[in-house]
Each structure stands twice: as structure tokens, then as C-alpha cells.
Amino acid sequence: MKPIFALQNLRKSHGERLLLNIDKLELQRGNTYLLLGENGVGKTTLLRIMAGLEAADGGQFQFDGQFVNSDTERAALAPNLIYVHQHSYLFYTNVAENIGYGLKLRGIPKTEREALVAAELVWAGITHLRDVPPNQLSGGEKQRVAMARARVLKPELLLLDEPTANLDDAAREQVVELIAHMRDANNCVIIATHDKELAEIPDAVKLKLEEGRVQG
Ligand SMILES: Nc1ncnc2c1ncn2[C@@H]1O[C@H](COP(=O)(O)OP(=O)(O)OP(=O)(O)O)[C@@H](O)[C@H]1O
Ligand SMILES: [Mg+2]
Known part of the structure; x- marks a missing residue:
């Protein structure tokens, strides 16, 4: 099966330190991957490079079979490839507008947009927060908005960076539940995490980053 994302010979250094040195990595549709590894090992850097938010020193990258070797080409994959940071930036409007923003950019008409946003509010369990500005949300609520917005x-490829960090148990459970339902047969989710609970997502494939390399 053609991978949704593939990379070969990825090299990334900071000064003298060779941080990433990955000969090959392939991600398949229909899978959830957990990117594990100690603090500072390079998980965020790897996800950011995949999303085109950071340049690599070298490497070949393919998205659905198309070469996207430059960071600019990879950044242009959005919103088909989305990176969700642990503390996603939410616009100072309200929850519904945040979730609908990307649809607006895509030129989706208002009525259709409202229906799609309403469905996401239900999915994320945040219908009661529809008109609330982001600064009045808890960390767990913000994370649910960020997930719905993505x-x-x-x-087709969703990169989640520490989606459950700094959440209390109840909020974490809700977010884990949402993540378990983000994957479908056509997409792929990769999650950088230290959270053992996420390892319980059915069929999650573990990728361990160690000394710059991915151990299967
Ligand atoms: N601009 C930079 N210059 C020098 N070193 C950097 C720079 N950016 C990141 N690093 C270093 O690269 C390493 C990898 O950072 P990264 O954030 O990718 O790790 P991580 O695996 O996501 O860690 P955590 O589990 O704590 O989130 C760290 O040691 C960090 O200090
Ligand atoms: Mg990180």
C-alpha cells in the first residue's frame, strides 16, 4: 500500500549535535502512531519538519507518493496535513468561529460551515461552549477545540504534539477518547506523547525515537 507519508535519509543537526538521523519512515493510512521517546530526543522537531514548519538539513519526503522535499512544499500540504501544538493558538473570537475559521478560508459557504461546526461541537462535547471566548476555557476545553478545529x-495526516500534557485526569480521558475516534480508514494520526493512557488506543503502532533513530 502506498504510504500517506514517507521519508528517507532525514538528517537534522543543531550545531554539533546530530538530532535526527532517520534512514526510513513510512506512515500508512488507517493507522494511529505513537511517537515515544525521552524529553529532548527530537519528537517535536520531527513533527515540525514533517509539517514544513522547520527545514531539515537533508532528506527526501513524500506525501501520498508526491515528493515534498522542501519545507515550503510540505507547509503547502495544509490543511491536508495539520500539526496541532500542545498549546494551540486560538483566535480571540469564540469557540465556533475558531472551529469554522479554516472552512472560511476554504470558501465554504456560511450555512454549510455552520452545519459542519455544529457537528464538530457535538463530536468534541463542547456545544455549551459555542459562544465562549478562548481565554475563558480550561486547558482541556482548549485542547478539545483545537482537535475539533483540525x-x-x-x-489525511494529523500530527498531534503532546495532546494530553498538563490536563487533569477527567480532561485527559476526554481527549484520549477523542483521539481514538480521529482515525478512519483514509487518514493517519501520529501523536508525540509521554502519556501511557494513549498506548491503550486500539492498534496504535509505537515508534520510539532514540539517539536520532526510529526504532519500530
Ligand atoms: N533552535 C535550536 N537550537 C539548538 N537546539 C535546539 C533548537 N531547537 C531545539 N533544540 C534542541 O533539540 C532537542 C530536541 O527538541 P524537541 O523539542 O524536538 O524534543 P522532544 O522530543 O519533543 O522533547 P519533549 O518530550 O520534551 O517535548 C532538544 O535538546 C532541544 O534543546
Ligand atoms: Mg516535544
Whole structure:
């Protein structure tokens, strides 16, 4: 099966330190991957390079079979490839507008947009927060908004960076539940995490980053 994302010979250094040295990595549709490894090992850097938010020193990258070797080409994959940071930036409007923003950029008409946003609010369990500005949300609520905002765009590849860090048990359970339902047969989710609970997502494939390399 053609991978949704493939990379070969990825090299990334910071000064003298060779941080990433990955000969080959292939991600398949229909899978959830957990990117594990100690603090500072390079998980965030790897996801950011994949999303084109950071340049690599070298390497070949393919998205759905098309070469996207430059960071600019990879950044242009959005919203088909979305990186969700642990503390996603939310616009100072309200929850519904944040979730609908990407749809607006895509030129989706208002009525259709409202229906899609309403469905995401239900999915994320945040219908009661529809009109609330982001600064009045808890960390767990913000994370659910960020997940809904990404999911509404139906990305084929979703990169989640520490989605459950700094959440209390109840909020974490809700977010884990959402993540377990983000994958479908056509997309792929990769999650950088230290959270053992995420390892319980059915069929999650573990990738361990160690000394710059991915151990299967
Ligand atoms: N601009 C930079 N210059 C020098 N070193 C950097 C720079 N950016 C990141 N690093 C270093 O690269 C290493 C990898 O950082 P990264 O954030 O990718 O790790 P991580 O695996 O995501 O860690 P964590 O589990 O704590 O999130 C760290 O040691 C960090 O200090
Ligand atoms: Mg990180």
C-alpha cells in the first residue's frame, strides 16, 4: 500500500549535535502512531519538519507518493496535513468561529460551515461552549477545540504534539477518547506523547525515537 507519508535519509543537526538521523519512515493510512521517546530526543522537531514548519538539513519526503522535499512544499500540504501544538493558538473570537475559521478560508459557504461546526461541537462535547471566548476555557476545553478545529478540515495526516500534557485526569480521558475516534480508514494520526493512557488506543503502532533513530 502506498504510504500517506514517507521519508528517507532525514538528517537534522543543531550545531554539533546530530538530532535526527532517520534512514526510513513510512506512515500508512488507517493507522494511529505513537511517537515515544525521552524529553529532548527530537519528537517535536520531527513533527515540525514533517509539517514544513522547520527545514531539515537533508532528506527526501513524500506525501501520498508526491515528493515534498522542501519545507515550503510540505507547509503547502495544509490543511491536508495539520500539526496541532500542545498549546494551540486560538483566535480571540469564540469557540465556533475558531472551529469554522479554516472552512472560511476554504470558501465554504456560511450555512454549510455552520452545519459542519455544529457537528464538530457535538463530536468534541463542547456545544455549551459555542459562544465562549478562548481565554475563558480550561486547558482541556482548549485542547478539545483545537482537535475539533483540525478534524473539521478532514486532514489525511494529523500530527498531534503532546495532546494530553498538563490536563487533569477527567480532561485527559476526554481527549484520549477523542483521539481514538480521529482515525478512519483514509487518514493517519501520529501523536508525540509521554502519556501511557494513549498506548491503550486500539492498534496504535509505537515508534520510539532514540539517539536520532526510529526504532519500530
Ligand atoms: N533552535 C535550536 N537550537 C539548538 N537546539 C535546539 C533548537 N531547537 C531545539 N533544540 C534542541 O533539540 C532537542 C530536541 O527538541 P524537541 O523539542 O524536538 O524534543 P522532544 O522530543 O519533543 O522533547 P519533549 O518530550 O520534551 O517535548 C532538544 O535538546 C532541544 O534543546
Ligand atoms: Mg516535544
